[in-house]
Amino acid sequence: MSAREIILKRLRERSDGPLQAPQSDFTVVTGRGWSPQERLERFERLITSVHGEVIHTTHAEWTKRLIELLAAKSIRRLALGHEHPVPVAARTALRNQGVELVDVDRDIEDWKREQFETVDAGLTSTGGAIAETGSLWLWPSPDEPRLISLVPPVHIAVLDADAIEDTFFDVIETHGWAGGMPTNALLISGPSKTADIEQTLAYGVHGPRELVVLIRHQREAT
Amino acid sequence: MSVKLYPPKPEKVYFFGTCLIDMFYPQAGLDGIRLLEREGIEVVFPDDQTCCGQAAYTSGYHDEARAVAAAQLDLFPDSWPIIVPSGSCGGMMRTHYPQLFAGTPREAQARDIAERIYELTEFLVHVCHVKFADKGEPQKVAMHTSCSARREMGLAETGPALLAQLGQVELVEQVRAAECCGFGGTFAVRHPEISAAMVEDKTQAIEAAGAEHFVTSDCGCLMNIAGRFEHQKKAVRGEHIASYLWRRTS
Amino acid sequence: MSVQHFIPQTYTPQAFHRQAHEALDDPQIRANFRRAMDGLITKRRDVFSDWDLEALRELGANIRLRALAKLPDLLEQLEANCQANGIRVHWAENGEAACRIIRELCEARGAKSVIKGKSMVSEEMHLNAHLEEAGIEALESDLGEYLVQLNEQTPSHIIMPAIHLNTDEISEILHDKTGTERTRDVDYMTAAARAQLRERFMAADVGISGVNFAVAETGTLCLVENEGNGRMTTTVPPVHIAVTGIEKVVEHLRDVPPLYALLTRSATGQHVTTYFNMISSPRKPGEHDGPEEVHLVLVDNGRSGIYQDNELLDTLRCIRCGACMNHCPVYTRVGGHTYGTTYPGPIGKILMPHMLGLEATKDLPTASSLCGACGEVCPVKIPIPDLLVRLRKESVGEGRGNVPGAGVKRSRKELLAWKGWQWLATHPAAWRGSTVIAGKLRALTPAKLGPWTEYRTAPKPAKVSLHALVKAHREELAGEGRS
Numbered sequence A: 001m002s003a004r005e006i007i008l009k010r011l012r013e014r015s016d017g018p019l020q021a022p023q024s025d026f027t028v029v030t031g032r033g034w035s036p037q038e039r040l041e042r043f044e045r046l047i048t049s050v051h052g053e054v055i056h057t058t059h060a061e062w063t064k065r066l067i068e069l070l071a072a073k074s075i076r077r078l079a080l081g082h083e084h085p086v087p088v089a090a091r092t093a094l095r096n097q098g099v100e101l102v103d104v105d106r107d108i109e110d111w112k113r114e115q116f117e118t119v120d121a122g123l124t125s126t127g128g129a130i131a132e133t134g135s136l137w138l139w140p141s142p143d144e145p146r147l148i149s150l151v152p153p154v155h156i157a158v159l160d161a162d163a164i165e166d167t168f169f170d171v172i173e174t175h176g177w178a179g180g181m182p183t184n185a186l187l188i189s190g191p192s193k194t195a196d197i198e199q200t201l202a203y204g205v206h207g208p209r210e211l212v213v214l215i216r217h218q219r220e221a222t
Numbered sequence B: 001m002s003v004k005l006y007p008p009k010p011e012k013v014y015f016f017g018t019c020l021i022d023m024f025y026p027q028a029g030l031d032g033i034r035l036l037e038r039e040g041i042e043v044v045f046p047d048d049q050t051c052c053g054q055a056a057y058t059s060g061y062h063d064e065a066r067a068v069a070a071a072q073l074d075l076f077p078d079s080w081p082i083i084v085p086s087g088s089c090g091g092m093m094r095t096h097y098p099q100l101f102a103g104t105p106r107e108a109q110a111r112d113i114a115e116r117i118y119e120l121t122e123f124l125v126h127v128c129h130v131k132f133a134d135k136g137e138p139q140k141v142a143m144h145t146s147c148s149a150r151r152e153m154g155l156a157e158t159g160p161a162l163l164a165q166l167g168q169v170e171l172v173e174q175v176r177a178a179e180c181c182g183f184g185g186t187f188a189v190r191h192p193e194i195s196a197a198m199v200e201d202k203t204q205a206i207e208a209a210g211a212e213h214f215v216t217s218d219c220g221c222l223m224n225i226a227g228r229f230e231h232q233k234k235a236v237r238g239e240h241i242a243s244y245l246w247r248r249t250s
Numbered sequence C: 001m002s003v004q005h006f007i008p009q010t011y012t013p014q015a016f017h018r019q020a021h022e023a024l025d026d027p028q029i030r031a032n033f034r035r036a037m038d039g040l041i042t043k044r045r046d047v048f049s050d051w052d053l054e055a056l057r058e059l060g061a062n063i064r065l066r067a068l069a070k071l072p073d074l075l076e077q078l079e080a081n082c083q084a085n086g087i088r089v090h091w092a093e094n095g096e097a098a099c100r101i102i103r104e105l106c107e108a109r110g111a112k113s114v115i116k117g118k119s120m121v122s123e124e125m126h127l128n129a130h131l132e133e134a135g136i137e138a139l140e141s142d143l144g145e146y147l148v149q150l151n152e153q154t155p156s157h158i159i160m161p162a163i164h165l166n167t168d169e170i171s172e173i174l175h176d177k178t179g180t181e182r183t184r185d186v187d188y189m190t191a192a193a194r195a196q197l198r199e200r201f202m203a204a205d206v207g208i209s210g211v212n213f214a215v216a217e218t219g220t221l222c223l224v225e226n227e228g229n230g231r232m233t234t235t236v237p238p239v240h241i242a243v244t245g246i247e248k249v250v251e252h253l254r255d256v257p258p259l260y261a262l263l264t265r266s267a268t269g270q271h272v273t274t275y276f277n278m279i280s281s282p283r284k285p286g287e288h289d290g291p292e293e294v295h296l297v298l299v300d301n302g303r304s305g306i307y308q309d310n311e312l313l314d315t316l317r318c319i320r321c322g323a324c325m326n327h328c329p330v331y332t333r334v335g336g337h338t339y340g341t342t343y344p345g346p347i348g349k350i351l352m353p354h355m356l357g358l359e360a361t362k363d364l365p366t367a368s369s370l371c372g373a374c375g376e377v378c379p380v381k382i383p384i385p386d387l388l389v390r391l392r393k394e395s396v397g398e399g400r401g402n403v404p405g406a407g408v409k410r411s412r413k414e415l416l417a418w419k420g421w422q423w424l425a426t427h428p429a430a431w432r433g434s435t436v437i438a439g440k441l442r443a444l445t446p447a448k449l450g451p452w453t454e455y456r457t458a459p460k461p462a463k464v465s466l467h468a469l470v471k472a473h474r475e476e477l478a479g480e481g482r483s
C-alpha cells in the first residue's frame, strides 16, 4: 500500500467511528453594514496604523498626485504594467517626467538582479480593499506580476474608494472567489515588517519598506 | 459576568468541607458554615464526607478518584444545594464528576450532584445576596482568586465583590492578578522549582501592591502563598476568605 | 551590559528538569520571556476588545471540527483540486519519509541551495539536517529563524522563533557570523539581514514553505506572514515545495477568514498580518514570475493516531497561533527550549507525546498547574487542561492505552499510595480517626517535606479537624436551643 492509501485508510477506519460534521454560522464575520464613509475611514485608520500611507485623490487627478509622489520620494525607476488602465494612464502621464518606466512583462529569470537591485518602486492596481482589517486585495496577472508588489523598496497601490468592502469574508463571497482562484491571490496590509529583534518593529525586512495607497474618489473629497 | 441562573435562597444546604480544610484549615470551614447560618440557612454537614478526589484525578489515577468520588455522591440525597468553600474542589465536582462517571450507572447521579454544586463566595453573592457590615480596623488586602474558581467555575468577581462590602478594607490591585500561584496540586511536588518561581512572583506581586494581608478562596493556594511568605519571614499573612469575612463581620 | 555567548546546545524532553533548572537560574532568559509575553498578552487583549470574541472562537472551533469530521474526504478533494491546478501532491507517513520526498524533489532539479519560509512541520522532521547531509544547503529566511539558525539553535516559540534572544545578543550573533557592526540599531540589523538574504533568494534552486490553511474546495495553499520572506520563497525560486500536516486542511474558502482573524489576533495581537498569500497553482503560460513547479507534501507523523480517539482529536484543531504559550505561566518562566521538543508550551505538551511517545516526554504532561490560562485563550477552544489530564492518565496506565508509551509511568509505589488514600477516603470512620491522629501528632510534622519546604514553610495539621469542629458547633447550637 502507498503512504496515501495507508493514511487515508487509517483516517477512514478510525477506532471511535465516523464523526458528524457540524454546521457553521458565519454571522460574526459579515453583516457589518458600514456606510461608504465608515468603510473609508476604517480602512485608512487601520492601514496607516501599520505604517501604510494614504493619499486621497480623484480619478481625474490621480496621475498628478503620482508624479508628485515619485518626485517627493526621488523615485527614478518605476516598474509597472502595460495593459491595465492604471498602468496605462500612469505611462501616459509619466512620459517626459524624468522617471524611467521599467517593463514588467518579462520573465523574472531574465531580469532578476535588475528587479532586485535597480528598481525604486512598483506600481500596481488593486482588486479592492477590506475596511475591517485595512487590507488591499490583489490578483497579480501577466500584466502586473507577483513580484512588483514585493521586491522594490516602495509599493504604490491604486485603489478606488468605492471598491472598499466590509470584511474579507464579504470579498470572498461577493466576488465568488471559490468559483475560480487565480495562481496567486494576495492581501496586503502595510509594508513588510518584522518584530523578531526583541519585539521592536522594523520595516522593509524582505519586502517594501513603504506602501503608499492612492485612493481615487469620484469627485474631489470635501 | 455570570450568565448562570440561580435559585432563590433555600432553607437548607449541604456543606462539603474539602479534605484540606478538614485537616489543615478547619476554622475556614466552620466560618463558612457560620456565614451561611447567619443568612438563616440550615447547614447540613454529612459526617461521612472525606475528599472530592481531585488530586488523584489530575494525577491520572481515575479509577481511584472515581471510587472516592462515588463515596461522596451518596452523601447528598436531598435536592438542596451543596456548598463547597473551594474553587478547585467545586470545579472538580461540578465539571469533572460528570466526565468521571460518564457511561457508568452513576452518571445521572453525578450530573445531579454537579448541578447542585456552588462555590461558597458564589452562593453568598448570587443566592444569598449577603450584605455585610464591617467591624474591623482599616486594612489593605489582596485577593488571590484560584485558577479553578476563575476559569473552571467562572467566578473571578465574587470574592472581590464580597470584600468590596467591607467598608474599612482597601482591596489592592496586584500585577498579573489572574496568573496562577504555582500550586497545582501534585505539580508543586513534581516540578518544585517551577512552582517555586511562580509562587515567588505571586508573593512579590502581593507585597508590591502594598497588601498587609491576603485572602483566597482556595486552601491549596493559601498553603502555597502563605507558606512562601512565612518561609521568607515576611509579615504578610493570609487566610481563607470565609474566615476573613466572618472575623470582620461578627 | 555583558552579553552572554551561547554555546550551541541540544535540548531534549528527557532532560526537562535539568533544562528547567538552568532556565530558571538564568535571569536574562527569564527577563526576555517575561517582557515578551507580557507585551503579547496585552496586545492580544486590546485587539480583541471590539470583537464578539466568544462567537468568533465558537466559529473557529466549529470550522476546525467540521474539517476533521470530513478529514479523509477533504484530503482527497484537496489533492484532486491541487492536481487539477498543476500542484503535485505527495503523502508521507512520517517525518523521515517526508524528508526523503523533499530531498528527492531537490535532487531531481539538481538543487544545491534551498531557501525556506517558516515551517514548524519542517522543524518537526528535522528537514534542514537531512538536506545538509545530502549536500543541499537549507537556509532559513524568516528573520527570527535566520538568527536562530545562525546561532545553531532551534526556535523557542512557534511564532517568534528568536524570542529568547535580546537585542544585544542578536547584534553579537550577527557580528560573529556575518561580520556586521555591533549595534543596538534594529533598523541597521534588519537591513543587513535583508541584503544578505536577498542574494540567497536570487540564488536559491528551491523554496520550501509551510502552510497555514489548505483549502480543499479550491486547492489553495494559504500562508500568513509579515516579512515577505514567505512570498519570496514561494515566488522567486523555480520550485516551491509546501509541506504541511494532514490536519491543516479546511473545507471551504469561506472557512478561511474567521480562522485568519483568530490566528493573527491570538498570535501577536495584530488585527491582520502584512501578507496573506494564497497560492493555487504554479506559474501559468504567459505569467512572468512564480515557480514552474509547486509541490504539496502532506505529512502524517502521528496525526492519524491522534485522530482515532474522540477526546484526543481536539488536539488536531490547533491552528498554531502560540497564544497558549504566551499565556502559560510555566512557559513564561522556563522558555521554549526547556521543553526539548519542536512545539513547546501547552500545545507541545499535548502534541509531542503522540510524536515522540510518552516515555521520552513523560515530564511534559505533568509540567502544568492546570491553571487553564491556555484553554481560556485558545482560539479554537481546545480543552488543553483536560487533554493534559488525559495524557497523565495514559502515562500511569489508566487510560485507553492508545498513546505511544502508555503506562510508562506506572509505578507500584505510587499506585499503592493512591490505593491507600482511596481506602482511607472511602472509610469515613478511619478518615475521621486519621485526622484526629494527624492533629495529635502535628508537633511531629517534619519541618522538611521534600521539595515543598525548600521554598515554603510546611503546613501543620490542625489540632482539631473540621469534622470535630462541626460536631462541637452542633452541640453548642443544640445547647443554645435548649437554654
Ligand code: SF4
Binding pocket: C266, C317, C318, C319, C320, C321, C322, C323, C324, C325, C346, C347, C374, C377, C378, C379, C380, C381, C382
Ligand atoms: S493549542 Fe490553541 S492556543 Fe495553542 S497554538 Fe494551538 S490554536 Fe493556538
